[in-house]
Amino acid sequence: MKLSSFSDIVDKKLIPFKSLIYESDKYLAHIDGIKDKETLQEHVDLVLHYAKQIIDQQNIDIIIDNLIEAVSENVEIAEDIKLMFVASIAYHDLGKINPNFQIDKMKNISFPRKKLLIGSQHSVLSAFVFLFFFVEQISKKQSLGKQEKEELLGICYLFSFPIVKHHASSIDKELTLTKEVCEDLFTFLKEYNIRLPKQVAINFPELKSGLINKIQNKNTFPLFALLKLSYSLLTACDYYATNEYMADMVVDDFGILTSDLKEKIISNFKSEKDYNKDLFANFESYLERPFSELQEQSKANLNLLRQKLNAEVIFILRKNPDNPWYYIEAPTGAGKTNLSLACISELLQTDKSLNKVFYVFPFTTLITQTFQGIKDTIGLTNNEMIQLHSKAGFHEQEETQDGKYGNEKRIYLDNLFVNYPFCVTSHVRFFDVLKGNKKETNYLLHRLANSIVVIDELQTYNPNHWDKILFFIENFAKPFNMRFIIMSATLPKIDALSETAKGKFINLTPNKKQYFSNPNFAGRIEFDFSLLDISKPTKENKEDFLLDLSSFLLNKAENFYNKNGYSKVLIEFITKNTASHFFRLLNENEHFSNYQLYILSGDILESRRKKVIKELKEQKYHKMILVSTQVVEAGVDIDMDLGFKDRSLLDSDEQLAGRVNRNASKKGCKVFLFDCDRTSTIYGKDKRYKKQQSDKTVYNGFKDILLNKEFDILYNKVFEDAKKKDWTDAMKLDNYLDNFKRFDFNSIHNNFKLIEDHGSESVFIPIEIEIPEGYSIEELLKMKIITNENKLSGEKLFDRYISIIENDDLDFNQKQIDLKKLTGLMNQFTISVYPMVKDKLSGNFDEERGKYGYLYLSHFENCYKIEEGFNFEKVENAIIL
16 A cells, blocks of 8 residues: 655645644744754754654655554555654644743743643643544544544544653553543644534543544554554654754764665675685585585584585575565574574665664673674674663764764764664663663664564573564564564574464574584584482582582593693583582682682673683683583683583573584583572473473473474473463463553553563672773773772772762763763673662662662672672572572
């Protein structure tokens, strides 16, 4: 369905503000900017100017039309819906005619004050006028029947949500348009020449539920997406327009992939790395090479397998270039990032409409690693690519060809709206954009139009949410022209959870068994299950169990060292308490005195974590042991020789194995599974764990599943349960989808959280650390946060953080820039703790400094060491990661 374009509606169909109200130039929108006053007409024009630019540059008109067509196939109704969509942006500030707003906010004394229930608010009045402007228009339509008019009235009511909430921190379904407020505001309809009977306006609040019910018979997702898109464009364009008036900052580059940049990416992918150059030079040869010639374990064959896998992925993608969804299931060491870049390169070649790329990962460690890897492979700069996650500092741009650096405030704006063609972000941040109702998150929704999205390590999240993840991936893909590439070494084929999506995801690795079973991948490590013959320890004999385990570990580590001249061992526990206790046992045991010992857990600060990983990667010592919790399973780029793991989820066990002999370059590498702590402590509610315990096939066959990489056996069992209807289970998709029928934005967001915070809080530990990578001592000296020993002082950093917050002389944007610059540094000193840990630390916090968003651990010497984290030996219950 081809509807009128956004620009045509603005120019030809929309009644302009100056025609709506008498003497419109009297009304002001802003003051104290680059000129004394900005009229409401000027602001509306500027907002629409930005909306046209964004929609035209990013080809969003067709996205709007796709969503509207899914709501109604009636062309007349569809045109009316699009008119309302445009008007929700154009008319968002109609309420600034409120004389109280003009007097109190604009210092405009041209109007007499009026006693109103809304005081000087303008957003509620804007929604009220918008609503009844269209109520009048719809009621006059002779060509529509009663039911069609009621549906349009309901949609009109929904479009008032973004208007009334455009200055709020989030959008929801409450308009605060009570009967009393409607009666109070009725006189304003005359100002806009809206001729409706007073009783229609006053009684409307009583009709709204009925109107929403009329829409419930429709597929409500397209309307939900349309409202979010309206909210995204409205708030973004309002911000751009206001910023232009206040800061004289014109924005005309919104960070999309231009033709030149696409060519650069495609060319660089094929030429920057020798292995990719070789791939395309010998493409047919790699594609046709038989697996039978690649069975012998060798580095050469491993590289040939990687090239063959790349060729197969590209070949299958070329046969299915228009599909919205793809799977890549590849073994550890196969080079998933390069495989995904190959797909991106191919898609950009075949589909000219694609203009942005998002990489989505579960952990910040994976984000930072991949960010640099992508830059190296396809030659992007900081001006074309950004990291977006909670720990990212202020993203600095690089010097441009004319020798200039970007203006800080402009860079802040680009960072806020992610005006970069390539974005690497977290699962949490990405899915918040799709389903969230927060304004700042929703700024980015329009950026997803015409994009490629690569999602890695989906299995890291609770299966309770896999069906909801699929729901959003399935329903956003086609209308928003998005391409999803989902990849992992242990990949749940989530399309099986939906009858409408099942079988429609293209598997780019149909020969996965040939790769997973090949000795060059399968022979990387050998699983050893002998320790599982030892019973899980009781509380009374746990100490003896851990001592015996340490002796067994030492024996295996020494044997490996004697054969190879080096030995790097990784051991993972389920709980932080056991990991910390085992770490102390090793430190106290003289037999480990010639081993460099490390621990990684949620207690270890970022600066220490990076140092540990760097020393492990560089093999700084010949003998090294890393004790860890599950933070090491994915996203930590280390290559160990031996692994030990407290058995938990099957795919979790496999992820740990992926940290051992990653490049398949060593012999005799093993992973030993043992049974120490109760798995239910952390995984008790996980459907994979429940199925492992209750299903005989999985319970008795777990060894074969691990050895043969048949994780689909487990996942399919989980899918069977997930598809069973159960109205008592709020986590079920059917129950979740009821929120869409009510347009309950809060519940849509809050009932689908990839990570539950469980009341966790951020603790700031004011120690002194080495200067982190990426920061110059000169830069930190200017901030006055360096000690006499040239260390970064957490105490001085926190003092600077407070001084910025309390500096009222800084304008809003500059304050946000200065705080964002500190974010990366602040995260070097910050960890999250649960309420139980907070209680154990009570008495060690500085209450005064605790008013600034962190628990400030002033007496950290009593309980914390940078090398080992908290010492909670006396805590009886294990502290969960």
